[in-house]
Amino acid sequence: MVAVSAINAYLPVMIQRYIDNYLAVGNATMELTIRISLAYLGFVILKLILVYLKDYTFKMASEQTVGSMRNRIYHKVVNLGMRYFDQTPTGSVVSRVTNDTETIKEFWNVFLTFVDGLLNAISIGIAMFALNARLAWIFMAFIPIVIVLMYIYQKYSTIIYGRMREALSQVNAKLSESITGMSIIQHFHQEERMKQEFDVVNQEYVSARISMFRMNALLLMPAVNLIEAVALFIVLWVFGMQFLDMTATDVGVVYAFTSYSKSFFHPIGSMLDSLSVFQDGLVSGSRVMDVLNRDDDAPQAHEGATGEITDGKIEIKNLSFSYDGVNDVLHDVSITANPGETIALVGQTGSGKSSIINVLMRFYDFQKGEILLDGQSIRTIPVKRLRERMGLVLQDSFMFFGNIADNIRLHGNYADAAVESAAQFVNADGFITDLEGGYDAKVIEGGSTFSTGEKQLLSFSRTILRDPKILILDEATANIDTETEKKIQQGLQNMRKGRTTIIIAHRLSTIRDADRIYVLRHGRIIEEGNHDSLIAEGGIYHDMYQLQTFQEKGEEDGE
Numbered sequence: 149m150v151a152v153s154a155i156n157a158y159l160p161v162m163i164q165r166y167i168d169n170y171l172a173v174g175n176a177t178m179e180l181t182i183r184i185s186l187a188y189l190g191f192v193i194l195k196l197i198l199v200y201l202k203d204y205t206f207k208m209a210s211e212q213t214v215g216s217m218r219n220r221i222y223h224k225v226v227n228l229g230m231r232y233f234d235q236t237p238t239g240s241v242v243s244r245v246t247n248d249t250e251t252i253k254e255f256w257n258v259f260l261t262f263v264d265g266l267l268n269a270i271s272i273g274i275a276m277f278a279l280n281a282r283l284a285w286i287f288m289a290f291i292p293i294v295i296v297l298m299y300i301y302q303k304y305s306t307i308i309y310g311r312m313r314e315a316l317s318q319v320n321a322k323l324s325e326s327i328t329g330m331s332i333i334q335h336f337h338q339e340e341r342m343k344q345e346f347d348v349v350n351q352e353y354v355s356a357r358i359s360m361f362r363m364n365a366l367l368l369m370p371a372v373n374l375i376e377a378v379a380l381f382i383v384l385w386v387f388g389m390q391f392l393d394m395t396a397t398d399v400g401v402v403y404a405f406t407s408y409s410k411s412f413f414h415p416i417g418s419m420l421d422s423l424s425v426f427q428d429g430l431v432s433g434s435r436v437m438d439v440l441n442r443d444d445d446a447p448q449a450h451e452g453a454t455g456e457i458t459d460g461k462i463e464i465k466n467l468s469f470s471y472d473g474v475n476d477v478l479h480d481v482s483i484t485a486n487p488g489e490t491i492a493l494v495g496q497t498g499s500g501k502s503s504i505i506n507v508l509m510r511f512y513d514f515q516k517g518e519i520l521l522d523g524q525s526i527r528t529i530p531v532k533r534l535r536e537r538m539g540l541v542l543q544d545s546f547m548f549f550g551n552i553a554d555n556i557r558l559h560g561n562y563a564d565a566a567v568e569s570a571a572q573f574v575n576a577d578g579f580i581t582d583l584e585g586g587y588d589a590k591v592i593e594g595g596s597t598f599s600t601g602e603k604q605l606l607s608f609s610r611t612i613l614r615d616p617k618i619l620i621l622d623e624a625t626a627n628i629d630t631e632t633e634k635k636i637q638q639g640l641q642n643m644r645k646g647r648t649t650i651i652i653a654h655r656l657s658t659i660r661d662a663d664r665i666y667v668l669r670h671g672r673i674i675e676e677g678n679h680d681s682l683i684a685e686g687g688i689y690h691d692m693y694q695l696q697t698f699q700e701k702g703e704e705d706g707e
């Protein structure tokens with residue numbers, strides 16, 4: 149860059165010397181003219197090669213920077229606590245990982261333009277002073293005006309670029325919300341409303357971009373061109389005033405200054421231009437840094453923790469927990485499960501059953517109380533190890549793009565035979581072998597070509613393959629019809645053997661054999677005991693059970 153700007157400053161001097169020393173005084177010969185032309189051409193070619201090298205190196209560096217930035221933010225995102233995802237729309241996360249990092253790439257170009265512009269201005273400044281200090285001062289006098297222009301631009305563009313980024317993020321958020329909820333949108337005829345809402349955010353984005361163009365169109369090149377023209381006008385005017393005592397040698401200087409006026413102000417114009425990208429990059433950068441600097445990572449064990457789950461004893465003592473740090477959703481909850489026991493959590497919707505699991509799986513950190521696993525605090529067990537030893541099956545099982553075997557194996561190091569025997573163990577083998585391609589059958593993201601029950605069977609296989617010590621079934625059989633459920637009950641019994649199991653179920657008939665049942669209401673445990681003792685107690689559980697058996701009986705009679 150230094151060499152390029154030196155060449156830029158030197159080329160007009162070459163011509164100026166040729167004009168003033170040879171052409172104007174009648175000394176120019178053919179040989180000299182050819183020599184100077186070739187030298188000029190040589191410098192231009194050298195400059196082009198250097199420009200190519202410079203651009204290539206910068207582009208490469210910028211691509212690599214963004215590549216690694218994207219990686220860093222993705223790594224950060226997958227390690228963030230669930231709280232972040234509760235509060236941030238998916239589209240907005242996507243926007244940070246893709247669009248925002250992409251904009252940061254432009255930062256490199258801005259840097260390039262800035263250093264380029266600065267070096268050019270310095271080398272041309274030096275050349276101008278060397279040629280004619282008085283005229284050079286005229287050019288310098290315009291620099292404060294340019295600085296004021298930059299200041300004004302900076303002030304307005306920050307606002308507009310912030311608006312633009314935010315609007316784009318909203319567009320992404322709306323889009324991803326619509327795609328995720330498409331079946332509900334179509335079912336409830338929400339298409340028009342979604343279109344209108346999308347229109348609003350899209351229009352906001354368009355209008356932010358238009359504001360930006362309006363500002364750029366006014367403040368960028370036109371302003372710089374005007375300054376350039378005025379500077380040139382003054383230079384020529386000063387020359388005109390001195391016309392009478394001007395010697396022939398000044399003609400080359402006029403040429404040099406005319407060409408400097410372009411190359412002095414144009415880089416400044418590009419610097420201004422790149423200020424817009426700079427603003428954009430600044431806004432994007434701060435959005436990316438926002439994510440990178442977040443300290444609400446997923447809960448971690450204490451440093452150097454080496455705890456291990458061996459027997460599967462769970463003791464939850466006086467646990468209180470809130471999602472937002474303000475309103476507790478669990479109050480003073482105490483639960484014990486001895487190794488190999490099955491305990492059940494029941495209660496109304498929203499009573500806090502899944503929240504207990506969320507804390508136990510370390511998706512969220514808890515505020516008060518203690519959780520002991522095999523007598524050690526849950527915080528002393530590395531989270532990765534903890535989750536390997538605790539198998540969680542949810543009502544909705546997520547499937548990844550790939551095939552059936554991959555979805556069971558989840559890229560763990562398990563042989564095909566182990567995958568198949570895990571599927572057989574939970575009776576998932578039957579439906580898998582019926583598929584075209586069997587274990588190699590394709591699965592699309594989300595697994596939407598499979599029934600919910602089938603996905604749940606795959607999820608059972610996934611869990612059992614990892615041979616966890618503790619099994620957590622959160623409404624795991626809610627989507628399986630009673631008949632299929634009966635079929636896989638044997639599989640479930642097999643799964644529970646030798647493992648501590650926590651079951652959350654609304655269908656109380658499925659948890660009758662649990663060693664202990666905890667009844668929750670508004671985040672508190674209000675009853676506890678086994679099925680028979682709770683029935684005998686005649687409390688809430690008793691009523692819930694009566695109601696359900698009554699309903700089930702009614703359904704059967706109805707049939």
Ligand SMILES: Nc1ncnc2c1ncn2[C@@H]1O[C@H](COP(=O)(O)OP(=O)(O)OP(=O)(O)O)[C@@H](O)[C@H]1O
Pocket residue numbers: 234471472477495496497498499500501502503504
């Ligand atoms: N991610 C979250 N952020 C904030 N509040 C939440 C979150 N998840 C659940 N809650 C709130 O915590 C309370 C307990 O919810 P939880 O999911 O534990 O209930 P549940 O008993 O499992 O209900 P269900 O039977 O419907 O699954 C509810 O009031 C719910 O609104």
